[in-house]
Amino acid sequence: MLEAAEVTKSYGEVRALNGFSLTVDAGEIVGLVGHNGAGKSTFVEIVSGLIRPDAGTVTIGGRDPARARSDVGVCPQHISLYRPVTVREHLRLFGGLAGLRRAALRQEIDRLVTALRLGEFCDRPVGVLSGGQQRRAQAAVALIHRPVLLLMDEPTAGADPETRQALLEVIRDRAGEGAAVVYTTHYLPELTELDATLAVARAGRVIARGTSVELLDKLPGEVRVTFADEKEVCVSTDDPTGTLVDLLARADRPVTAVDVRKPSLDDLYRSLAVDDD
Amino acid sequence: MTDALLRTGVLIKHNIVLRLRDPGQLISYMVVPMVLMLVFKPLYVKALDGSTLEAVTGPLVMFSVFALAIVGNSILLEREWRTWDRLRVTRATRTELLLGKTVPVFVALVLQQLVLLLYGCLIIGLPVPGSLLYIALAIMVWGFTLLAIGSALATVVRSRGDLHLATDLGSIIVSSLGGAVVPVSLMPSWAVPVAHFSPGYWGLTMIQSAVRGDVGETLRCAWVCLAIGAVFGVFAVHRLSRGWGRSRLL
Numbered sequence: 001m002l003e004a005a006e007v008t009k010s011y012g013e014v015r016a017l018n019g020f021s022l023t024v025d026a027g028e029i030v031g032l033v034g035h036n037g038a039g040k041s042t043f044v045e046i047v048s049g050l051i052r053p054d055a056g057t058v059t060i061g062g063r064d065p066a067r068a069r070s071d072v073g074v075c076p077q078h079i080s081l082y083r084p085v086t087v088r089e090h091l092r093l094f095g096g097l098a099g100l101r102r103a104a105l106r107q108e109i110d111r112l113v114t115a116l117r118l119g120e121f122c123d124r125p126v127g128v129l130s131g132g133q134q135r136r137a138q139a140a141v142a143l144i145h146r147p148v149l150l151l152m153d154e155p156t157a158g159a160d161p162e163t164r165q166a167l168l169e170v171i172r173d174r175a176g177e178g179a180a181v182v183y184t185t186h187y188l189p190e191l192t193e194l195d196a197t198l199a200v201a202r203a204g205r206v207i208a209r210g211t212s213v214e215l216l217d218k219l220p221g222e223v224r225v226t227f228a229d230e231k232e233v234c235v236s237t238d239d240p241t242g243t244l245v246d247l248l249a250r251a252d253r254p255v256t257a258v259d260v261r262k263p264s265l266d267d268l269y270r271s272l273a274v275d276d277d
Numbered sequence: 278m279t280d281a282l283l284r285t286g287v288l289i290k291h292n293i294v295l296r297l298r299d300p301g302q303l304i305s306y307m308v309v310p311m312v313l314m315l316v317f318k319p320l321y322v323k324a325l326d327g328s329t330l331e332a333v334t335g336p337l338v339m340f341s342v343f344a345l346a347i348v349g350n351s352i353l354l355e356r357e358w359r360t361w362d363r364l365r366v367t368r369a370t371r372t373e374l375l376l377g378k379t380v381p382v383f384v385a386l387v388l389q390q391l392v393l394l395l396y397g398c399l400i401i402g403l404p405v406p407g408s409l410l411y412i413a414l415a416i417m418v419w420g421f422t423l424l425a426i427g428s429a430l431a432t433v434v435r436s437r438g439d440l441h442l443a444t445d446l447g448s449i450i451v452s453s454l455g456g457a458v459v460p461v462s463l464m465p466s467w468a469v470p471v472a473h474f475s476p477g478y479w480g481l482t483m484i485q486s487a488v489r490g491d492v493g494e495t496l497r498c499a500w501v502c503l504a505i506g507a508v509f510g511v512f513a514v515h516r517l518s519r520g521w522g523r524s525r526l527l
Binding site: 048049050069070072074076078079080081082083084085089092093094096097098099101141 | 280283284287288291294295298299358359360362363364365366367368369520
């Protein structure tokens with residue numbers, strides 16, 4: 001559905017993307033992670049057709065982003081809504097621009113109002129809503145035309161648990177219906193909940209790509225053995241079981257506790273996404 | 278074609294809603310000149326041989342230039358709310374987006390001038406213009422010129438404070454140098470040649486000529502106003518089509 005190859009983009013002296021490549025299939029959710037400035041938002045802006053890359057290619061269903069805008073739903077990082085306009089009016093506006101009319105538009109609005117629990121504030125101006133309510137409204141605008149590619153740029157930033165849960169459920173449902181999803185976030189547990197594959201970005205390019213299991217397999221685990229005299233031995237290892245057996249065999253004192261820790265997504269993030277400096 | 282019209286209609290409706298929810302500026306720029314017309318009428322009548330033309334068209338032009346702030350705000354808010362880029366990723370084309378944004382503001386500018394002219398005729402005693410066609414032409418052309426200047430301005434200012442500074446200062450300079458406060462013939466000698474560089478001069482002369490029924494002068498001024506509008510309009514369209522991106526400017 002989405003194919004980006006060797007995309008570069010500079011803002012003056014700053015190279016935001018430096019050979020960024022990513023492929024997302026229909027029905028796949030890709031968690032795009034990386035520290036601030038890794039190029040995630042610039043990539044989202046290029047895919048949504050807002051800016052053009054300096055080099056490289058991006059296609060959505062084989063088409064240039066500028067020609068595939070009707071296929072894309074964008075949920076920007078920052079709230080981008082009209083303060084004096086109600087949530088329902090937003091949905092009518094963006095649904096109308098996507099070609100939805102009358103019954104079809106009403107039906108789609110009703111679905112989103114239910115799915116994202118917008119009911120109690122749907123007819124209130126966005127400017128008076130809480131941050132979480134605005135987040136849900138913002139996502140609803142991205143989803144109203146049932147896009148086949150969803151670009152969710154930190155959609156849950158600052159959101160309360162209820163909002164986060166509602167958003168994740170809807171995104172999972174849309175992927176289940178065949179939409180490709182690019183989901184950028186700093187909250188890694190969300191990616192587990194979404195059953196997303198991972199793309200780790202650093203310095204303007206994707207440096208690791210795969211399922212979380214595949215990527216975590218490449219990281220060392222940690223074996224911790226506590227002895228009766230309360231001293232501890234902690235070993236980072238690619239083979240936790242073998243290392244534990246070895247440590248126990250060589251133990252010259254009674255062992256009171258052992259702990260085998262598998263690497264987490266946070267470990268993965270720290271090892272890949274964060275700059276060495 | 279039908280889809281394009283429907284999308285443009287959706288955008289126009291949306292922008293009308295935005296204008297109606299924040300009508301303060303437009304009301305202010307209609308009521309204040311009405312008050313000024315009443316107050317200054319005796320002065321202008323005495324100074325200009327009984328004519329009410331300057332008493333009506335002067336404040337009209339001055340406050341139509343102030344209405345640049347309405348144009349500027351309507352665009353600047355899209356930037357503040359980060360909504361312009363959101364519209365740019367929809368199916369709507371640049372033309373549709375620009376039409377949707379500018380048509381309601383253009384209507385507001387035309388409405389302001391119409392109401393003030395009507396008030397001038399009914400309350401201040403301005404003679405009813407002989408040719409409504411030329412009055413309509415003058416109002417529409419002046420509305421277009423203001424729309425273009427205001428849009429261009431909104432794409433280069435960095436904040437609402439900048440916009441207010443530019444529109445307040447610009448309006449006073451453009452309208453006073455254009456002869457909206459004191460007729461050009463009564464202005465200091467140094468200011469007379471400068472007046473021709475002010476869009477306000479051409480707007481005021483066009484509207485006054487249209488009221489008098491001077492077709493030739495109305496059309497001559499209309500061409501100048503259209504040319505000014507075209508220059509600013511092209512600049513504004515170019516900037517708006519690019520969106521804000523990460524620039525501090527548009």
